[in-house]
Amino acid sequence: MFRRWWQRYGISLILVGVGLSVALFLRQTQGGAIQEFYGLLFNRQGNLTEAETEILLQNSKLRELQNRVEELEAQNLQLQNLLDYRQASMGEAIAAPVIGRSADAWWQQITIGQGSQAGIKIGDTVTGVGGLVGRVVQVTPRSSRVALVSDLNQQVGVMLSRSRFQGYLRGQNDPLQAEMIFYEKVPDVEVGDMVTTSNLSTLYAPGIPIGRIAAIDFNAGPAPSATVELTVPLGSLEWVLVSPFEAKPLNFELQPEQDVSQTP
Structure with missing residues (x-):
């Protein structure tokens, strides 16, 4: 009977005994054995010489400097592309950094410096590398x-470069595409x-690139429409160009463009 009982509960008793012994040992040594073990394990990291510590600090500073250089190179490339674009198109445009966006109007407005x-x-008129960004x-x-x-809320008078057909562009709160409605x-x-x-635009000078036709819906009402892929990366703007423009009187014979200059 004892043998059967031992076979059933013996291993459990041994494990309980070992656990109690370990707990008693740790209590008496106040965890000193574990601390010593970890001390031996991490002794190399915890007891660096002064020279080794200095090398680690220098390496950390070098990594930080390298990261800053990479960021400056990226910014310099963007500025160079912007300057090349200005020389090729706008000439006297003012370069300005993008310094803010509204969380509740992320794809509607930006603030420039x-x-x-x-x-x-x-x-x-505000442009970037690739074409039109918007309007001050x-x-x-x-x-x-x-x-x-x-x-x-933006509507821009536009036309197709190839066929010269006219329409207006309507924003979709999307940084990648907008909708063109044909007349x-x-x-x-x-x-x-x-x-x-478009040359009929009252808010922009004619001929500023905006995007390319990506899809066409001839059955849309009240007039055919098309999806336009925007050529300016509105989602990653860091610098823009601002060019002077005097708005022309509205031509009410066509769909008027939307002027949001009074939007709060």
Whole structure:
């Protein structure tokens, strides 16, 4: 009977005994054995010489410096691309950094770090590498607010470079694409056509690139429409160019463009 009992409970008793012995040992030594074990294990890291510590600090500083150099190189590349674009297109445009976005209007507006002291005015055109970014709608001495072409409230007079068919672009609160609504019922449009600001635009100079036709819906009402892939990376803007522009009187014979300069 004892043998059967031992076979059933013996191993459990041994394990309990070992556990109690270990607990008693740790209590008497106050964890000294474990501390000593970890001390031996990590002794190399915890007892570096002064020279080794100095080397680690220098390596850390070098890594930090390398990261800063990489960031400066990236910023320099963006600025160089922007300057090349200005020389090729706008000439006298003012370069300005993007210094802010509103969390509740991320794809609608940006704040740039140039204002009236630099000569910027409400209505000025804002572009980036690739084409149109938007329009200045508010100015302070040292900063300006820009309504983006991706803003759902923005409407821009546009045309197709190939066929010269006209329409207007409507933002979709999307940094990658917008919608073009045609004036004609049967427009000459193809996927890949370049879309630019129109000569009929009242808010922008003509010929500024905006994007390319990505998809066409001839059955849309009340007029055919197309999806336009924007050529400016609105989601990663860091610098823009601001060019002076005097808005023309609205032509009410066509769909008027949306002026959001009074938007709070």
